[in-house]
Amino acid sequence: MKTIICSHCDMVSQQPIIQPGYVAKCARCNHVFCKATTSKPNKVFALALAALLVCIPAFSLPLVSVHLLGITEQTNLLQGAIMMIDIAPVVSFVVLFCAVVAPTLLTICIAFSSGCMMFNKRPELLNYVLKLTSIIIHWSMLEVYLVSFMVAVFKLTSYAELYFNSGLYFLVVFLILNMSMISEYDNAQHWKYLLNE
Structure with a gap:
């Protein structure tokens, strides 16, 4: 044994x-x-591809519009993090990494490894992708960003008029797809496939 x-x-x-x-x-x-696990690589691959398609509008479209003193401003996730670089560079980096870079990179890695299993391929790159996946999975914290975003929105409602935009809906869909993909993903199963066990 x-x-x-x-x-x-x-x-x-x-x-x-x-x-x-x-x-x-x-x-x-x-x-x-x-x-x-009873997870199937084609299910994980489909979830990863759907998440990759949704992440583009989730990060580029505006999340919320703020109307204050006759002026309306709107911003997306990337602009919000970049605007903080001068004020709080560490916070800006953490938001960019944990809410944008890590979830996107994790989705790409899982799509790649699940695609390899689906099509019965074992490229040399798969070893590095699985190692990166096991590291980056702990840094993907999109749900933490979304919770903090909702807290900020709740506090701002007493000062300004807020309107939710399409980017927020795409971000929620991306979060649901991302969490479903992670719950279906089994790192040990992928390693066994790579080692041909």
Whole structure:
């Protein structure tokens, strides 16, 4: 029987045989280290492609229009982060990376690896893509940005008139697709495919 190392506490265990839909937890830290997945690469690939198509209008179209003192201003996610560079460069970088770069890069990586599984290809690049995916998946925080955006909108309603634009709807759809894709994605399954197991 094969052994497996818990990524949380480094305990070495024998890899159990589990039924689809069940998980195996580490005896030491209770962290899930093995799960039997029923995910199909074509489903993950379709979700990733849909997310990539939606992310373009989600990041480029205006999210909200603010009407204050007879002046109406509107901005999208990218413009909002870039406008903060002079005031708060660290915050601007974190917003750009965690809300734009990481989710988009993660979607591209998952689309690539799932496409390789679908079409039965094992390019040398797949090894690096899977490593990048396991790193970048922890930095994709689009939902955190959306929650903070809604808090800011709620606070601004007492000072100005706000109108939601189409970019916000695309951003919500992108978030739903992104979360569905991540929940269906199984990194261990992709590594097993690469190692031809």
